[in-house]
Every structure is written in C-alpha cells, then in structure tokens.
Amino acid sequence: MDNIRKIIHVDMDAFYASVEQLDNPDLVGKPVAVGGNRERGVVAAASYEARKYGVRSAMSGKMAALKCPHLIFVRPRFERYKEISNQIREIFFEYTDLVEPLSLDEAFLDVTENKFQNPSATLLAKEIREKIKLKTGLNASAGISYNKFLAKTASDINKPNGQAVILPKEAEAFLEKLPIEKFFGIGKVTAEKMKKFGIHQGKDLKEYSLQFLTKKFGKSGLHFYNIVRGIHMSEVQPNRERKSISAENTFEKDLPTQAEWEDALKGVFEELMRRIEKTGIKGRTITLKIKYKDFTLQTRSKSFDQYPDKEKIWETVLELLNQERLTDAVRLFGIGISNLNLLEEKIHFGKQLWFEFEDF
Template sequence: MLLMNRKVIHIDMDAFYASIEQRDNPDLRGKPVAVGYGEKRGVVAAASYEARKYGVHSAMASVTALRKCPHIIFVMPRFDVYRSISNQIMQIFLEYTDKVEPLSLDEAFLDVTVNYRGLRSATMIAKEIKQKIFNRTRLTASAGVSYNKFLAKIASDYNKPDGLFVIEPDKAEDFIEKLPIGKFFGVGRVTAARMVELGINTGYDLKQWSEVDLVREFGKAGIGYYHFARGIDDREVESERVRKSLGAEETFLEDLNEIVDMLAALDGIAREVFRRAEKRKFLARTLTLKIKYADFTIITRSRTVNYYIKTYRELFELGKELLLQVDDLEEKKIRLMGLTLKNADVDSTHLPVDGFQLSLDFKD
C-alpha cells in the first residue's frame, strides 16, 4: 500500500501572453486579442478570454481565427517580455519551495509538502502565491491543489480564470468517476474520440477496464490511464526536469512542391535544431520529421540510430533520409516542416503498480 501524503500545486497563468499585452496596452482590454501573426500563414500563439468566446484558441490558423472573430486584434509576440515576467513568477514559487517543475513559461508544478514557510495548508500557499503574482505583475493565475500531479493539473483548469480548486483525498474517487474523459490529463482529442467509441465517457467508465485491455487498446499509455482512473500518480515534482525533446518547425509563406525547395527548408530547420541542441548540450538518438500538407494533413517519420546525433551534418542527413522516404512527395504541397530530437534514453513512464492509502491535510 502506498501512502499518498504529498501536497502538490499546479499554477497556470490565465491567457498569459494575451493578458500581458492587455495589461501593457489599455486599448486592448476587454477586446478579443490574439498574439501571433495575423496574415495568411500566421498561427495564434495565445488568445484572450474575449477571443476564446468566439472559439479562437492557440495553435489555430490566423485565417480561421479571423473567420470566427472578424474583429479580433492581432498583436506580434514579445517573447523577451514573456520570459522576463515568467522569471518573476518563478521567483515567487521559490519563496515557498525548491521543488518547482516548470512546464512552460506560464505553468509549473510545486511540491509544498515541506515548505520554507512551514505552512500546513497547501490551499493557503496557493492563495498566497496567486495574490503575490497579481501584486507583482498585475496578472491572474489559476491554481489546482491535490495529492498528485495528475489531479493538481486537472484542478487548475476547473475554475479558470483566476480560479482555485482543491481535490481532497477523500473526494478524489468520486471526482474522478464523474470526470468527462476529455478532461483527463494525457487524453488528447483523438484518444478521447476513440474512448467514446468504446463506451468510455467518464472516469467511472475508464475504471471498469482492466490494465491489460487498456494497454492492448492504447499501448503503453494504457498503463497511465489505468492508474489515473484510480487517482494514482507517483511522479515526483522534478526541479531538475530532464528535457525529453527539442526541435524547431517552420510554416512557409508559400507551399513547397519542389524537392530542391524542401531540402533548402530542411537545411535551415536542421541548423536551428542543431543550434538549440548545442546550446543546451542536448544529446539524442531519435529524430522525427513532421510535415503538414496544404490540406492540413499531418504526417511524421522517425528513426532511432545507435549513436548520439552530435553534428549538424548527421542531423541534416538523417532528416533528408526521412524526407525522401515520404510517399508522393512531389504530388502534394507542403505548408509546414519540422524536426524534433528525442532523448531515447529517457523513459517518461513512472507510475505505481500498487493500491494506495490517503492521508493528507489540505486545509487546516
């Protein structure tokens, strides 16, 4: 039996990039704002809550966003500003614990089981952090509090924006059973659709499946789904998180349909990936090529080699090999291309295999 007595907080900034732009430009407040390039080949990097009401969201093509919300205002991103504010927020986290695991510029996990303030209440810590973030940046954040990362992540999204939601141990089972399957962390749109086809609509439905059957249906991810349905997640908050992948991609101003142009584009992307890998001393043995065609169909090709990819030439030649393996390459136009290095030595699955007993004080 595992004793689950951790106190985990997930902090997620509310529409981070867009909120910064609205904070810094009063004319944008209360209006639908998209951070990104608003022309034909643009993509939305972030959308304000006013824009989200029209169905606009991050990673959406700018032309689609304009179709959904013709009066949307596009603002070019200022990543240096976003990184600076992210660092401010990180310093707030570190006032409470050194067990902080950033997931991106705008979200992080904190393990506050033991904290610098000696506070017993994780909920109180979350409230203090939210208030400090607002006082120092004039931005709002949402917080989720629970006994593991899986539930804390779900909780932070429950009352957005400016929300705080707590999933206590004695209420977790009921909460998970009623949770729509699309809300499960790690269940994407395609997987959710497949689960619905199989009659899995809620956490309760998922819980009826054996681990063997889930693995047969969903592969290795089925192990995680089996445990998440039972509220089990023993992943630590990793302050020194191992980077598992690194890459770059480019959306082209004009669709590519000539091999020579594709190879030229691949060369530029490979050089950028190599630059990033060299800067971070990132070693990997797996390379993945991503292609998005003009009709928005996406394909990927991967290869794992028995050596670390250490030079630009190795990276480019492997990418070229993957590109030339793509069927009908000259018959379709390419809108986007990307390369990603993956660290094949890192196993991201770390889930328990036993039952558990809960004992945790969140509020007192």
C-alpha cells in the same frame, strides 16, 4: 489515505495575451491573438475575449481571423514573457525549492514541507496567486491535490483567476464524472477511439481491465488504468532535463494529398519554431511523426553533426516527408528536435516520499 503529498499547479491565465494587454491598455477587453496574422502563421496564445469566438492556440491565423473578424494580432515578445516568468518563479521559490516548471506560464510546486511551515496548501496557493497579481499585475489560477495529475486538472476548474482543490476523499467520485478528454495523456484522437468502446467518462474507463487497455492502447494502457483510480506517482522534479522539443497537430479531417500535407506541416513547423525561439534550445536530430487515419503511427528521423538552422530544419522535414510514399490519409503530423544542446544529466528517481498532515 493518511499519508499524502500536497501539490499545487499554478497556471497563468492566457499568459502571453494577458502580458500584451497589461503593457498596452488599448488591448484590454478586446480579442487578442499573439502570433500569426490574417494570412498565415500560427496563433501562440489568445485572450479570453478571443476564446469566446473559438480562437485557440496552435490555430492558423487565417482560421482565427475567420472565427473572429475583429481579432487583433500582435507579434510575440518572448523576452518580455521570460522576464515576467522569472518574476513569478522567484515567488514560487519563496515557498518551496521543489518547483517543476512546465513552461513559462505554469509549474508544479510540492508544498508538503514548505518554507512557511503552513499546513494548508489551499491557503498557500491563494497567497501565491495574490503575490503574483501584486508583483506582475497578472492573474493566475491554481489547482491543489495529492498528485500532479489531479492538481493540473483542478487548476482548470475555476479558470480564470480562481483555484480549486481535489481532496483525497473526493478524488474517486470526481474522476468518475470527469469527461474522458479531460484526463491527462488522453488527447482528441485517443478520446475518440475510447468513445468507440463506450468510454465517455472516468466511470466508463474504470470498467475496463488493465489487460484490455494495454491491448488496445499499448504502454499507455497502464497510465490510463492508474489515473482513473487517482494513481499518479510522478514526483515534482525540480531538475527535470528536457530531452526534446516538439509540436504536433491533429486535423479536423484526414488529409489525403501532397499539397495538404505540406500546408499542414508548415503550420506545425511554425509552432515548433516558436517553441525553439522561446527556449533558445537547438537539436541535432529532426523527427517527423505521422499518424494515419487508421491510427497507425510512423516516425522518420535524420541527425546532423552540427545544429541545423531554421531553413535546414524545414528542408529536412520535407525530405523526411518524401523519404517514402505515405501509405494513407494523414490525421496527425508532429515535428520534433532531440539531441539538444544541453548537458545530459541522468535523473535518479528515488522512492516515493510520504508525509502526514491533516489539512489541505
């Protein structure tokens, strides 16, 4: 492959928790959870010290406290996180205008043609991480490859405070050894379904035909067929328009009762509210996503003329839950808002652009 792109995925290390430790030295080296408390709420982020005990984002505060009894809970400060995120983004734009933010703490950069005319994406990533550390005091990890999926996968390899590159010639062998749950677009539920077919690693997935994958996984089958072969043609989109905001959770055990459904939905709802508060975005359509234990998927939606507030959203979620009787035990709930208060601009996806270079 002579003509390929150079993509960097930069991912801040335990961003919210690291900001709290930066601003409060008493928290350094201690297990910290941002968001939630010992009785209720949802963890928005966990420090690496907390992760050693199994504390993860989107986990209930009650469960997090059980896993780590000496866990320190702090209230999220999204304005502070946005402030530092903007500083980091300014660094990105010093190198390229092709920046696609995924959230406050991660972004894709296309540095195939960059403002420093540096042919080495690896050296650029190292420079960017050093500048972030100098300007903010925070650590970032990075992944470098020829497409977004591989770059994002690479950024996890040497976390925290590291980077990794997946060269074109290494991609096939790397993907064959990659555990199936590490593939982009393959969540816990899909991974479990694949394992029933004997698909545990990329090499197993590669043995199945496009026809089989499409039959078993619908439209996602084509995506799975491509990514295991290192094919992911999505370009870095600096003007990507958000169409919706959502949160969902797959449960450790299937939930059969009304009380369990409402309790589980409350956790998903609180995570959605956190994301809405973080972005300041509102939506006129509320959607409830239900996945049953047999993987059957159902969605229920309701739209409003005005943007509903927090209380109205929760009221609507319960209304959608009880709109008609659920047919089985539930393994996943998701809540989303769409018809956002953003100017909808049509995105034109142009032809794939390729550039020649020698070094990564």
